[in-house]
Amino acid sequence: MSLCIGVDVGGTNLRVGVVDGLEVIDELRFAADFSTICRTHAADEAWQQILAVTAEALDKVLQRHPDVTSIGIGFPGFIDPQRGTVAQSPNLPGLRDADLAGGLARLLLRPVVVENDALAAAYGEYKLHADDISDLVYLGLGTGVGGGLIVNHQPFAGQNGYAMEAGHIIVEPDGRLCGCGNRGCMEQYASASGVSLSYQSLTGKQLDAASIAQAAAQGESDAMRAFELAAVSLAQALAHILKVVDVRTVVIGGGMSHAWPLMQSAFMQRLDHDLIPVLRDRIDVSVSTSGDHAGIIGAALLSAR
Ligand SMILES: [Zn+2]
Structure with a gap:
């Protein structure tokens, strides 16, 4: 099976795991305080920074694992099911209809999917269930x-x-x-x-x-x-x-x-x-x-x- 990256966006950090089958074979943690970025910048600028911080972290992981074929991100917010954009995030005011998946896919040249973090965890639990x-x-x-x-x-x-x-x-x-x-x-x-x-x-x-x-x-x-x-x-x-x-x-x-x-x-x-x-x-x-x-x-x- 091909390697995929899964990202868990937390309050102050990004946890990035390289997943083979049902196993995390490598895991890295990057400081990423998105709520402070949102509080201290205008909406457009905050969004550009969030995109840049996430892309930089993922780029580091992709350098270690260049054969990764796709990237999934569990994001704390409401994801528009049709467009895959972050419609709104309660802890990140100002972020509206942000195309995180599209932005990252263009920078990292791989398919990227963004899903609500709890729904991503539910899917993981479903796959891992005995x-x-x-x-x-x-x-x-x-x-x-x-x-x-x-x-x-x-x-x-x-x-x-x-x-x-x-x-x-x-x-x-x-x-x-x-x-x-x-x-x-x-x-x-x-x-x-x-x-x-x-x-x-x-x-x-x-x-x-x-x-x-x-x-x-x-x-x-x-x-x-x-x-x-x-x-x-x-x-x-x-x-x-x-x-x-x-x-x-x-x-x-x-x-x-x-x-x-x-x-x-x-x-x-x-x-x-x-x-x-x-x-x-x-x-x-x-x-x-x-x-x-x-x-x-x-x-x-x-x-x-
Ligand atoms: Zn409530």
Whole structure:
């Protein structure tokens, strides 16, 4: 099989992996703070810089692996399904209808595909799954909560690229204000920043989710409570999703999934409670075992289709 590159665009860096089959055979990380670029430059200039930084990183990887045949990019934003452009990115205001794939393809002389980062991770999880499955729901718990849906072996982006905006399912009417403009969205409770907010409202103390996880593992009750709240919110939203899409296989990924042991019991209890009874024993929820590689592998394989 030919080599492909998969890119995971993070908050402050690009992770670039060279993928052979289902394996990442080389991985490099490049500093790339796109949100600072967007904050400090006019839209056009910011876009040119984002393109240049990405092209430069990819060029370095292509020098090591000149036989790479295609490049896939998982981008945190809404991707226009018809044109493949970045229609909008909540963390990168000013970026509108940016043709990242076209711009990179012209510079790097290879086919380039851009897909929403959570959908790329969903596709990676689907390809990596031990069972022979056709459908999968993916929820990625990070700074926010992303979602991806695979239907009949294909990524499902929706007609506008907004399918599976799971983090914005409202689980707490009139709850915490969300970046999307609504209140009580699931990601305000189930993301890393949501856990920090819960802990702060319980204790008045500001800690990051990793430190709260440590405290919870040592039995601190407020820290445990913050993760239980995350688990319950996630289960509420997932029950809604499963009632709509009727998919059996669910994979939980993202940085916060490392804290799954703190969430699992409250999560399963709430999911069982909220699901239609006949579905209760038919849902297979697992935590990603890809070691953060699903996004890279999924993006790479999407470019090779
Ligand atoms: Zn929201």
